[in-house]
Amino acid sequence: MSGVLRSLRIRNYRIWAVGAIVSNTGTWMQRTAQDWMVLTQLTQHNATAVGAVLACQFAPQLLFLPVTGLAADRFNRRTVLMVTQAAMSVLSLSFGALTLTGHIQLWHVYVLASLFGTAAAFDAPVRHTFVSELVDTPLLSNAVALNSTSFNSARMLGPAIAGVMIGVTDVGWVFVVGAASFAAVLASLFLIRTAELRRPPVPLESRPGNMADGFRHVLKRSDLRTVILMFFLAGSFCNNFQIFIPAMTVSVFGRGPGAFGLLSSVLAVGSVIGALLAARRESLAFSQLLTGAAVFTAALGLGAVAPTFVLFAVALIVVGTAVQTFATAAFSLVQLSTEPELRGRVMAIMLAAGLGGTLVGGPVVGAISDAFGPRWSVATGAFAGLTVLAIGTHHQVRGRRR
Numbered sequence: 001m002s003g004v005l006r007s008l009r010i011r012n013y014r015i016w017a018v019g020a021i022v023s024n025t026g027t028w029m030q031r032t033a034q035d036w037m038v039l040t041q042l043t044q045h046n047a048t049a050v051g052a053v054l055a056c057q058f059a060p061q062l063l064f065l066p067v068t069g070l071a072a073d074r075f076n077r078r079t080v081l082m083v084t085q086a087a088m089s090v091l092s093l094s095f096g097a098l099t100l101t102g103h104i105q106l107w108h109v110y111v112l113a114s115l116f117g118t119a120a121a122f123d124a125p126v127r128h129t130f131v132s133e134l135v136d137t138p139l140l141s142n143a144v145a146l147n148s149t150s151f152n153s154a155r156m157l158g159p160a161i162a163g164v165m166i167g168v169t170d171v172g173w174v175f176v177v178g179a180a181s182f183a184a185v186l187a188s189l190f191l192i193r194t195a196e197l198r199r200p201p202v203p204l205e206s207r208p209g210n211m212a213d214g215f216r217h218v219l220k221r222s223d224l225r226t227v228i229l230m231f232f233l234a235g236s237f238c239n240n241f242q243i244f245i246p247a248m249t250v251s252v253f254g255r256g257p258g259a260f261g262l263l264s265s266v267l268a269v270g271s272v273i274g275a276l277l278a279a280r281r282e283s284l285a286f287s288q289l290l291t292g293a294a295v296f297t298a299a300l301g302l303g304a305v306a307p308t309f310v311l312f313a314v315a316l317i318v319v320g321t322a323v324q325t326f327a328t329a330a331f332s333l334v335q336l337s338t339e340p341e342l343r344g345r346v347m348a349i350m351l352a353a354g355l356g357g358t359l360v361g362g363p364v365v366g367a368i369s370d371a372f373g374p375r376w377s378v379a380t381g382a383f384a385g386l387t388v389l390a391i392g393t394h395h396q397v398r399g400r401r402r
Contacts, residue, residue: 004279007143012192013134019188021150023085026181028158029165030092031242032264033174034109036166036257037099039246042106047247047374049106051366054242056113058362060121061352069214069348072125073341078189078197081130084123085185091116092179099172125348128331132343133197141332145279148271148328155268163261214345217338223286224334224346226395228353230289230388231330235354236361237384238296239323240377241267243366245316247374253309266313270320277321278328286333290392292326297385304379327354 007013035050043049061068071080095112098104128144135143162174218224245267249260274292281288296319303315331350338346369377 007139015188019184022184024154025158026178028155029162030178032159032162047369048366051362054362057117060117064121065352069345072344077126077130080126084119085182087119089179089182096172096175124351129344149275159261159264163258166257232353238381240365244377247369267316267320270317271324274321274324288329292322293389295322300382
């Protein structure tokens, strides 16, 4: 286990990790409450509306792509994180206030989700590249995997806590707790010793270039193009858990908010397992992407036909493990194979491909669920997984021939 947690030996990273898991837990509580409120209180089990909210939340990943990656490469990352985390806290508090006062409407959710997504669009590439300032390069892959462990541990805790809170209190209090959780990241950023940060050799503020440099770098690299395309398809059609988990819970298995939170946590259990397995590895290989794609494709297929709630939950554990293996390998390969001065821009492109792909896939998967049933929305992810696997296999075979 000491090998798995080796990045935690660095003081700055330890402080960051503590703040991140608290904040991530609050974020997942809020996401769970948001989806449940839209599905059961603001609509009549309309999965398309949930997909539309997700599209509003992730559209800024594409809309602001020309500036978010550049901001990660040109501005002080610690300062940017302070601004984005504070903004998300205020927006979460607004969610809570509108809900607790009974004024919340569906259009409010669309607007607040869009604003939250804007803050997150600037936050994400900075947060992913900031880890390179917290640890040395030999620990970067391990730190990326531990970040994923933190994120998915929160995804395990957050929905379960939210499910309990929704059942015993008003859903608005979940948003209030989410707003308070961002204070943990702000505190960690204040406590970090700036003198111990691994500053890049070229100061961020003096770096030339623009976002087009990031696109040119990706276009001339077949390995980056392949990984980002695979990540886009997986993010668009395979990872729409916020749509098909509540739809399967309510429409197929006839369960309530507690079961919804339980399934979300079960998925996160698998994700934590996948992240810890990734953290144990000393090296990375493209074959890890193919393994993850193959396993989550098969597991999604099993989930689509699972006759019982328990079997569906088991399938989600496997899905979570495989998706996290795939995602951690993708993030690590891209970061480690990209020049430091372009890392923020390339990571912004990748995040826009994965999360912004929900702008395309979210409404489509939600519409499929409404038109043909939730099981077909899960099956859509399995078919997309086959495409991801085919693209990755083609790239690997072509590379071996060369």
